[in-house]
Amino acid sequence: MSDMTAPAKRPNNPHFSSGPCSKRPGWSLDSLKDASLGRSHRAKIGKTKLKDAIDKTREILGVPDDYRIGVVPASDTGAVEMALWSLLGARGTDILVWESFGAGWATDVVKQLKLDDVRVMEADYGTLPDLSKVDFSRDVVFTWNGTTSGVRVPNGDWIADDREGLTICDATSAAFAQDLAWDKLDVVTYSWQKVLGGEAAHGMLILSPRAVERLESYTPAWPMPKIFRMTKGGKLIEGIFKGETINTPSMLCVEDYLDALNWSKEIGGLKALRARADANLAVLEAWAEKTSWVDFLAKDKAIRSNTSVCLTIVDAEVAALDEAAQAAFAKALVARLDKEGVAFDIGAYRDAPSGLRIWAGATVEASDLEALTEWLDWAFACEKAAL
Missing domain, CATH: 3.40.640.10 (Type I PLP-dependent aspartate aminotransferase-like (Major domain))
Structure with a gap:
């Protein structure tokens, strides 16, 4: 896949809002x-x-x-x-x-x-x-x-x-x-x-x-x-x-x-809920570890949330922009994914540093986050090419 080719696999559920959060799997x-x-x-x-x-x-x-x-x-x-x-x-x-x-x-x-x-x-x-x-x-x-x-x-x-x-x-x-x-x-x-x-x-x-x-x-x-x-x-x-x-x-x-x-x-109570959130965080940690343009706002893993995952864009060219331009870049990336219908409501909170906030709580499926990471890379490449 070239940087500008959209991924073939889409998240089955594009709802990654940090509140109200995604409904449980199978909800109707x-x-x-x-x-x-x-x-x-x-x-x-x-x-x-x-x-x-x-x-x-x-x-x-x-x-x-x-x-x-x-x-x-x-x-x-x-x-x-x-x-x-x-x-x-x-x-x-x-x-x-x-x-x-x-x-x-x-x-x-x-x-x-x-x-x-x-x-x-x-x-x-x-x-x-x-x-x-x-x-x-x-x-x-x-x-x-x-x-x-x-x-x-x-x-x-x-x-x-x-x-x-x-x-x-x-x-x-x-x-x-x-x-x-x-x-x-x-x-x-x-x-x-x-x-x-x-x-x-x-x-x-x-x-x-x-x-x-x-x-x-x-x-x-x-x-x-x-x-x-x-x-x-x-x-x-x-x-x-x-x-x-x-x-x-x-x-x-x-x-x-x-x-x-x-x-x-039905799924096993608190232990199972916690395990689902931990597995979701692990997906994003594995992706961030191999991805040069993004990092966690919380550098210390011991205090890193397994629900509200906050990420910052650390690419050198983007980081060199002024604060307003960095925020605009992040918003454009988020808007691109929203328009594609693959990720809704993943922008950083208005008072927080610019970047991404992806909900990884227990109602989210790890497979959807895995698919999302490819779209994140694609959206970043598109926005970077537009600079």
Whole structure:
């Protein structure tokens, strides 16, 4: 194949978006035929489905029995904001920032909650802050997997066993693809549309007994919107964590989440989901290793994401261009593949360095990524010839 000849093999599924992510293999609208539509979510059928979603979440993720799991509004963002507004302020806060979503949480805490005692510990895209500098006598807010930088924490070993503060973890692109250290985490959030490819709109909020104790013993100084309130009369509203949602959920989305959870169980649960994501990352690593024009934003393999794979264009001629021209080159490459219908939504996040972001989570097939790599080489050659 010459550089300018398009590859013969196309990905069967060209959906490589980092959120909402690709639907599971074999998904169709028929998967939603049992959805509880036109009924109250507070009717027995609705409550049963919501409780089933919570129970299967616990089973597949291995969430401890004494942790609460709730379905909450507004995707992962809503779940994180509920935690920040409800729990912070009792102690000083350390916030770890190495990509745009972590930066967003820092902005909310500093500029919206306006807490006095906040340390924002930042690192450049592609790296982590110095985890040894985190003070666990304070509350700690961090993302487990940085979706827009392709960098994850390597494990939970850096979190103190005898922590006094709470750990609040945005795990939206890590849950179901990476091992979460539950004994080190007090609040975990994620959304259905990431690793399982579920429909958007709802988030999951998981609380440890320590987080519940904080909720019941601490009242923030600021007004709390109804949609964030998790206590009444100083006690946890237990119904939230039994399927009695704060607001009206989409039962169509709930059915889709149940479908994704059932698929996860059928293929072997968390171990199989993680293995699929790891195999997908391995495809891209093998390609990048033999490809001179591209490299990972995360140079250290120990902190490299197996879901949101972020790549940068390192070809000497492209790298010599100014920043705007480099970004334009990457966008043109992405647009070419989109036009060909072989890869959708693989451009770097708007706040991240220019390049590519390819979703490699468990719903993506390794064979599709293998086919994609040939198209990436073709698109690069085409754009390079146009310089």
